[in-house]
Amino acid sequence: DVKVTQSSRYLVKRTGEKVFLECVQDMDHENMFWYRQDPGLGLRLIYFSYDVKMKEKGDIPEGYSVSREKKERFSLILESASTNQTSMYLCASSSLWTGDGYTFGSGTRLTVV
Amino acid sequence: GESVGLHLPTLSVQEGDNSIINCAYSNSASDYFIWYKQESGKGPQFIIDIRSNMDKRQGQRVTVLLNKTVKHLSLQIAATQPGDSAVYFCAPLVSALIFGKGTTLSVSS
Numbered sequence: 001d002v003k004v005t006q007s008s009r010y011l012v013k014r015t016g017e018k019v020f021l022e023c024v025q026d027m028d029h030e031n032m033f034w035y036r037q038d039p040g041l042g043l044r045l046i047y048f049s050y051d052v053k054m055k056e057k058g059d060i061p062e063g064y065s066v067s068r069e070k071k072e073r074f075s076l077i078l079e080s081a082s083t084n085q086t087s088m089y090l091c092a093s094s095s096l097w098t099g100d101g102y103t104f105g106s107g108t109r110l111t112v113v
Numbered sequence: 114g115e116s117v118g119l120h121l122p123t124l125s126v127q128e129g130d131n132s133i134i135n136c137a138y139s140n141s142a143s144d145y146f147i148w149y150k151q152e153s154g155k156g157p158q159f160i161i162d163i164r165s166n167m168d169k170r171q172g173q174r175v176t177v178l179l180n181k182t183v184k185h186l187s188l189q190i191a192a193t194q195p196g197d198s199a200v201y202f203c204a205p206l207v208s209a210l211i212f213g214k215g216t217t218l219s220v221s222s
Contacts, residue, residue, distance in 0.1 A: 004156075033209055042117075042202065042214035043157070058209065090156050092210075101147040102210055104156030 003027070004105040006091050012111045019078040021108050023091030031094045032074035033102065034058075034066065036087040043090065049074055081112045117203060117213030125219045132190040134216045136203035141184060143205035148177060148188045151200045151215070160188070160201075195220045 007022040025032065033048040035058075045058030047066040055066050063085060067075040074093075078085055088109050092102040118137045126132050138146075144165035149157035161172045163179050163186070170177050176189040186203050198220045204210040 035212070040214060043212035045209050045211070048209050056208070092156075101149075101159040101162055101204075102157075104158070106154075106156050 004091055004093050004103050006089075006105040006108045008108050009106065010109050010111075012113060013078075013081050015082060015112055017078075017081045017112075019081045019110065019112075021076040021078075021089055021091075021110070023074045023076070023093075023105060024072050025074075025093040025103070026072065027093070027095070027103075028071065029093035029095050029103075030071070032068065033092040033094075034064075034074065034076045035090045035092065036060070037090055037107070038087050046076065078110075081110075083112050086110060086112045117205060117211055121216055122214065123217045123219065125221065126193050128193060128195060128220055128222045130193050132188075132193045132197070132218060132220075134188045134190075134201050134203075134218065136186045136188075136213060138184050138186070138203070138205045140205065140207060141181070143207060145206040146177070146179065146186055147204045147206070147210060148175075148186075149202045149204060149212075150197075151202065153199075157202060190218075193218075193220050195222055 004025045034046045035043040037043045049055045049068045065077045088107050090107045091105045094102045147162045148160040151157040163170045163177045174191045178187045200215040202212045202215045204212045
């Protein structure tokens, strides 16, 4: 089974801090994604990547950046954390465009105080 | 862009009943759709998918129906069990999967 691992289950950070959320997948998938999930809003796409060193903006990229230096790792960066970035962050990976859909990690619950 | 709406935010059923969860999408160019289940404290898990050249696909206790004319999908769960209690999302694939807000299914014994 594909495994998508998010490095932290819970994080608490202060306003203005630079925050790194890490995601690693072990099945050589080309595509990786970052979503955030908020009550009543569902999952919203932040950024995604089809290959190493490439990235595409999703629906809500403002305040975030990403890094994909290696195929298996996709990092989400909050340049200057704000309280409205308190959320559940979910990473996913997939093989090209289709197959069996996306495999998600268990999520990182980030609280910005 | 694509938008996804689910008709009911919550659905409550009795154990053993059949459940039907509905989903509408906006982009007629979407040609691949996935249903996910998310249990509390976990990431979404793949349930079943369907391509636009099909109108029905069956899995174990689940059936997905696709009506491209009205841009509507439904997920049918047969003999619903307490373990089916979760949030269900439909997700059309455009450049990436686009998720709606989800329907919370509650199954009572």
